[in-house]
Amino acid sequence: MFIVMIIYYFISAYIAGMLIWNFVREKKDMQQMLLYLIVLVPLVLRIFHIR
Amino acid sequence: MVLHIGIILAIMILAYAWAGWKKLSVELCMLASAVAGGLAGAFIKTPPIGALARHLIEGTFTYLDVILVFTTATIFIAIVAESGGVNYVVRGIIKAFYRKRIIALLLLMVVILIPGALTGAGSVSILTVGAPSALALGYLGISKKKVTAILFIIAGLSAAAPPVNIWAMIVSAGTAIPYVGFELPLGIPVIVLGTFSMLVLGWKREEKKELEEILKEMPEVPDKMTWWRVLLPFLVFFGLIIVARIRPFSFPILGLPLEFTIAGIIALLVSPKKINILILSRDTVKLLLPLLATMAVVGSLQQIMTATGVRGMISYAVISMPLILLYFLLIIIIPFSEGILTYGGAAIIGIPLVWMLDSIGLHATVVIAGLSLLWPLGDGLPPTALIGRLSVMMADYKGSYWSFLKATWIPWIVITIVGILMIIFSAKLAFLVRWSM
Amino acid sequence: MSRNSMIKTVSVIIFAVLTTWSGIQFYQHRHYQLPIVAGPGVTKVVKLSDYCAGLKGTMADTHVFFLQGKEEGGKILIIANTHSNEPVAILSALVMIENARVEKGTVIIIPQFNNSGSRNTKPGDGYPLFFDVPTGWGSKKFRMGNRNASPLDQWPDPDVYVHYPERQLLSYLDVRNTNRTWPGRSDGPLMEKVTYAAMQLLREEHVDLAIDIHGAETMFPVTNCIVAPDKSMRIATIASMTVTAMEGFENHVEPSPKGFRGLSHREIGDYSDTLPFLLEAPTPFLDQPTGPKTVDLLLKGKDPFILSLSKQKKLFVPYDKSGWPMEKRVGQHCSVVLEIMHQYSMKNPDRAILVSNAPHYADLVKNGVGHYFHNPNEAKKGSLYFN
Numbered sequence: 001m002f003i004v005m006i007i008y009y010f011i012s013a014y015i016a017g018m019l020i021w022n023f024v025r026e027k028k029d030m031q032q033m034l035l036y037l038i039v040l041v042p043l044v045l046r047i048f049h050i051r
Numbered sequence: 052m053v054l055h056i057g058i059i060l061a062i063m064i065l066a067y068a069w070a071g072w073k074k075l076s077v078e079l080c081m082l083a084s085a086v087a088g089g090l091a092g093a094f095i096k097t098p099p100i101g102a103l104a105r106h107l108i109e110g111t112f113t114y115l116d117v118i119l120v121f122t123t124a125t126i127f128i129a130i131v132a133e134s135g136g137v138n139y140v141v142r143g144i145i146k147a148f149y150r151k152r153i154i155a156l157l158l159l160m161v162v163i164l165i166p167g168a169l170t171g172a173g174s175v176s177i178l179t180v181g182a183p184s185a186l187a188l189g190y191l192g193i194s195k196k197k198v199t200a201i202l203f204i205i206a207g208l209s210a211a212a213p214p215v216n217i218w219a220m221i222v223s224a225g226t227a228i229p230y231v232g233f234e235l236p237l238g239i240p241v242i243v244l245g246t247f248s249m250l251v252l253g254w255k256r257e258e259k260k261e262l263e264e265i266l267k268e269m270p271e272v273p274d275k276m277t278w279w280r281v282l283l284p285f286l287v288f289f290g291l292i293i294v295a296r297i298r299p300f301s302f303p304i305l306g307l308p309l310e311f312t313i314a315g316i317i318a319l320l321v322s323p324k325k326i327n328i329l330i331l332s333r334d335t336v337k338l339l340l341p342l343l344a345t346m347a348v349v350g351s352l353q354q355i356m357t358a359t360g361v362r363g364m365i366s367y368a369v370i371s372m373p374l375i376l377l378y379f380l381l382i383i384i385i386p387f388s389e390g391i392l393t394y395g396g397a398a399i400i401g402i403p404l405v406w407m408l409d410s411i412g413l414h415a416t417v418v419i420a421g422l423s424l425l426w427p428l429g430d431g432l433p434p435t436a437l438i439g440r441l442s443v444m445m446a447d448y449k450g451s452y453w454s455f456l457k458a459t460w461i462p463w464i465v466i467t468i469v470g471i472l473m474i475i476f477s478a479k480l481a482f483l484v485r486w487s488m
Numbered sequence: 489m490s491r492n493s494m495i496k497t498v499s500v501i502i503f504a505v506l507t508t509w510s511g512i513q514f515y516q517h518r519h520y521q522l523p524i525v526a527g528p529g530v531t532k533v534v535k536l537s538d539y540c541a542g543l544k545g546t547m548a549d550t551h552v553f554f555l556q557g558k559e560e561g562g563k564i565l566i567i568a569n570t571h572s573n574e575p576v577a578i579l580s581a582l583v584m585i586e587n588a589r590v591e592k593g594t595v596i597i598i599p600q601f602n603n604s605g606s607r608n609t610k611p612g613d614g615y616p617l618f619f620d621v622p623t624g625w626g627s628k629k630f631r632m633g634n635r636n637a638s639p640l641d642q643w644p645d646p647d648v649y650v651h652y653p654e655r656q657l658l659s660y661l662d663v664r665n666t667n668r669t670w671p672g673r674s675d676g677p678l679m680e681k682v683t684y685a686a687m688q689l690l691r692e693e694h695v696d697l698a699i700d701i702h703g704a705e706t707m708f709p710v711t712n713c714i715v716a717p718d719k720s721m722r723i724a725t726i727a728s729m730t731v732t733a734m735e736g737f738e739n740h741v742e743p744s745p746k747g748f749r750g751l752s753h754r755e756i757g758d759y760s761d762t763l764p765f766l767l768e769a770p771t772p773f774l775d776q777p778t779g780p781k782t783v784d785l786l787l788k789g790k791d792p793f794i795l796s797l798s799k800q801k802k803l804f805v806p807y808d809k810s811g812w813p814m815e816k817r818v819g820q821h822c823s824v825v826l827e828i829m830h831q832y833s834m835k836n837p838d839r840a841i842l843v844s845n846a847p848h849y850a851d852l853v854k855n856g857v858g859h860y861f862h863n864p865n866e867a868k869k870g871s872l873y874f875n
Contacts, residue, residue: 001677004303005643008119011308015122018336031076033496035344037503038082039118042111042347044507049640051112051514051609052779052792097780098614106614108510113612116645170647171660215648220659226708229748230657292647299650304663304677306644350612358614360779367777367793370707371800395612403707403776407802410709 009047016043055095056360063088063361077434078344085110085352092359106354113350114393117174118343119308122336124178127284127315129335132182134322135272136281141186142269143278149262153250155191159184160205160249164241167209169292170307171217173427173438176206179285181445190265192256195448200458202442204248204466207427210438212241218426219419221394222401228415232484236420239483240469244424248462275323283321288314338444345435346393353395362399370403374411378475382467385422389429393437397426414477416484421473424466431456517617518607518638520631521874523864524582524599529555529589529845533873536598539692540674540685547641548678550603551875552689553585554596555843561593562696562839564829565689565762568599570667570752572606572633573615574703575786576769576814579630580821581701583860584846593833593841596693600875602666602682604641606633619783621814623858625866632786636664642678652676656749667700670755683755690762696839697832698764700752701821703771706794706803706812710742714824715766717744717757723835724765727827735823735849737816738806763832767824769817770805787814819852 023036045051066087070080085107093100131137148155163184167176181202188198210216213234223230260268291310295302305313319328336343356362369377369384388396401422409415431439439456442448448455473480489497526533532554537543568581581599588595600606609615609632620627639645642664649663650656652673662668664679672684690698704711716724721743728739744753744766756764772778772789779791790811798807805812826846833840847860864872 001303001642004305004309007309007312008306008643011119011123011312014332015119015336018333021333022337022340027492030492030495031079032340034499035076035078035340037499038078038111038347039340039343041108041503041507042115042118045108045112045511045514046115046639048511050511050518051109051640056779092780097782102513102616104506105510105513105617108507109514109609109611111611115611214657217659220648220657221661223659229745230659231747295646296648296650299646299655300652300673300676304644304646307647308644353612354614356614357612357781362614363776363778363780363793367797370777370797370802399776406707406709 012043012047016040016047019043052360053364056364059088059091059359060361060364062091076341078341078348081345081348081352081434085348085355088359088361089355092355097360098358106358107351110351110354111347113353113395114346116308118346120172120311121174121178121339121342121346123308123311123315124175125339126332126335127311127318128178128182129331130315130318130322130326130328131281131284133326133331134280134318134324135276136318137183137186138270139272139276139281140183141190142266142272144183144187145190145262145265145269149191149265152191152256155187156249156253157246159187160245163202163205164209164212164245167206168212169215169289171210171215171220173206173210173430174441175307176209177202177438177441177445179288181206181442185446188253190269191253192258192260193253194257195446196450196455196458197252199442199446199448199455201249201252202446203431203439203455204252204459204462205245206438206442207430208241208245208248210427211237211423213237216423217394218397218401218423221397222405222419222422226402226405226409226415228405228419232416232487233420234487235483236417236473236480236487237423240420240424240473244462244466244469247465251461252458273323280321280323284314284318287317342437342440345437349391349393349435353392366399366403369400370407378471381425381471381474385425386429386432389426390432390435393430393435396429408474412478413474414481414484417477417480418474421470421477424470424473428463428466431459513617514609517609517631518640520618520629522600522630524551524873524875525586525862525864525867526553526871526873527586527588527862529595530585530871531556536682536685536689539688540681542674542681543685546678547604547607548637548682550598550600551873552596552598554594555585555588555590556594557590557592557842559592562832562836562841563594563596563693564697564699564841565686565695566595566597566825567601567686567698567700567752568597569606569633570601570700571635571702572600572602572608572631573610573635573774574771575619575630575632576703576771576817576821577701579621579814579857580818580825583818583822583852583857584825586862587860588846589844591842591844593839595841595843596689596695598686601686602633602637602679603875604637604678605635605664605666606631608634608636608638610634614781616781616783616786619786621787621858621861622856623861623863625863628858628861636661637666637679639664651749652680654749658750662750667752668750670750670752671759687756687760690756690760695762696836696841697828698752698756698762699825699828700764700766702766702768703774703817704768705775706770706772706805706807707775707797709804711768711770712738712805713740713742713768715742715744715753715768717753717764719757720763720765723763723828723831727824727831730831731823731827731849737820737849739820739824765828767821769820770812771817772812789813815852815856816849818857819847819849822847822852823849
């Protein structure tokens with residue numbers, strides 16, 4: 001079970017990484033940039049084992 | 052207090068309208084509404100201003116697991132599509148069943164029903180088998196609009212189908228009614244309504260082409276593609292789900308996101324074509340962004356609505372309604388609560404509603420089954436429109452969202468009538484529960 | 489720097505500040521240690537992991553308080569905060585731990601049964617993170633928890649929870665609900681280990697009675713009651729009738745459904761010799777149709793929507809303008825617990841459990857809950873525990 005839990009942190013980090021990559025690449029659409037940040041919030045707090 | 056809550060609700064609606072007028076996306080309109088509601092509430096310390104950011108951020112966790120499921124599932128299916136697997140499957144189905152159209156339609160219905168029935172999520176049906184099914188339906192001469200409608204309705208029914216129905220589980224857990232005896236009250240209507248919807252939407256062949264012509268038109272598949280290369284990732288995915296069900300005490304809990312990830316890795320390994328997984332993942336996340344953001348923001352909106360009392364007031368309004376009016380309004384209330392709150396609607400309105408209907412002599416299990424037919428319809432309604440939007444995406448429908456939704460009107464009405472009749476005559480249908488046990 | 493990069497940078501900073509600010513609040517909530525002053529009756533404090541090694545070092549491990557009488561007798565286990573969003577349970581348990589003396593037999597109390605759940609919040613439900621109970625020496629601060637354990641301690645959820653060992657399908661969330669994971673397993677998910685440890689405690693200590701304390705919605709039929717399986721029904725019925733007649737509050741008995749698995753009142757009865765009971769007290773805070781979810785609503789139980797629904801006869805408990813204050817709820821639980829012990833002791837004198845200095849309903853209504861909490865700063869050395 002513990003290993004599965006660790007894998008979930010990796011999955012979360014992978015998705016967070018993709019969101020950050022897209023956020024950095026996004027140059028024009030301000031709305032999209034905001035949405036990337038919104039989705040990132042819960043993932044970041046989970047990855048840091050806060051919530 | 053009631054006046055305060057009314058004012059907060061009005062401010063939330065105005066903020067949503069203002070954001071819409073400023074041409075912000077649906078997700079940002081909802082966020083504006085949540086922030087405005089929170090600020091308005093802070094004037095009377097519901098919630099206190101110092102807790103506002105925490106409430107907004109805590110809300111984004113409501114559907115974090117759903118966000119993980121959507122992302123991993125979509126990356127998985129994107130790998131299968133990129134490897135040529137989707138086109139390969141469609142070519143196979145068309146070759147075998149092009150001249151046996153009704154059988155092909157019913158077979159596709161079963162294919163779409165299974166993943167959702169096993170997981171309780173219509174989205175899983177769309178994300179796993181939606182794309183090949185949509186293409187196959189298209190080659191059977193059905194317009195893209197109707198294909199999208201079929202995906203939406205059948206995936207919705209798949210979520211309601213036994214053995215796993217998350218709405219029923221949430222309401223059962225909240226009302227202390229055992230989640231047993233749902234097989235027939237859910238299974239029979241799902242099969243009957245699914246067959247009806249499939250035939251109504253897919254009966255007419257809008258475009259007739261020769262089989263040879265269609266096969267020529269279809270996209271090429273890589274030479275090395277074989278059935279086992281396509282099937283193996285799916286077999287692994289469904290295998291993991293089934294093993295977890297058959298041997299629950301010796302098999303670790305993997306959860307859907309990991310099951311999709313494992314299936315995705317298998318698909319990547321057996322793909323005849325080299326795939327750059329990082330680029331593919333990045334582009335998939337970009338494609339999914341509106342849906343992911345909706346899930347995060349709806350959670351925040353829900354949290355602010357509760358912290359300010361708006362959610363409670365809405366729940367109160369529903370429960371206080373006269374019974375006859377309630378039966379009529381359920382047709383609107385249940386799907387719209389799902390559209391706004393997704394599964395949250397089952398908790399906020401479903402639980403007190405079932406207690407109330409149970410206390411006047413209706414059969415709770417059949418009532419929950421009846422309501423379960425109405426909830427999936429809400430997955431096509433804004434602001435979330437989860438299954439609707441996924442159906443549009445997978446069917447690659449380019450027309451307006453509403454035009455596709457309009458195409459679902461006949462099944463929508465029939466499903467609604469069946470659901471409401473099941474609620475009203477639940478006591479008479481109690482034998483279905485007994486026969487299931 | 490272009491305008492867009494500027495906006496991008498500013499939005500990152502705003503999000504980072506808000507996330508950090510909220511993150512600190514979540515962290516403080518998860519790591520807040522509740523001081524518990526062991527009263528004169530407490531003779532031993534152990535950890536739940538002593539009964540299941542798999543809990544050691546996890547957030548699910550929790551204190552178990554033993555109040556042993558001078559004279560041998562029967563044993564009772566009181567479980568509180570199985571659902572940490574029903575804090576009436578922990579308040580009742582602490583009133584007992586900090587005040588009760590046992591003359592005969594043993595009282596065992598687990599005040600924070602789902603410890604992980606008490607360190608979890610409930611996304612979407614707008615709860616406060618903490619609540620304060622006023623006392624004579626200041627206020628005592630409690631965490632407001634969630635019904636289910638934290639995903640930080642048990643992740644992921646299955647697509648559907650298959651109950652062990654009965655194989656009944658339950659909602660995926662129930663894998664983190666310690667009132668669905670009974671009787672549990674030593675090698676199952678963390679919450680199954682929690683209930684398994686409690687089952688081991690019941691078996692190893694030869695416990696006669698087990699009482700699981702809860703709070704329930706006023707719109708829920710199973711409220712203001714004792715839930716009991718057939719084997720506990722006689723004692724539950726007499727206890728319920730006695731408190732109703734003698735102590736002036738309503739109470740009734742609900743049978744434990746045979747087909748609904750994983751609940752303490754079902755599985756403790758089926759998988760041990762102990763007689764189980766589950767107590768419910770009305771908690772308007774938990775109802776769906778209420779105003780804002782504030783500390784005030786939690787402690788006083790006053791709500792205009794619930795009042796209106798009461799007039800429409802849609803509640804399962806009597807309700808008026810005075811609401812349903814915490815002292816009434818804690819008082820009900822204390823009285824029912826004491827009455828169950830009393831009834832059992834009368835029927836089984838050799839296994840009697842005799843308790844003194846524990847307040848009843850009338851005492852709590854008169855003095856308030858905080859009256860019974862002791863100042864941790866003045867606690868005797870070695871009598872302060874943090875949970």
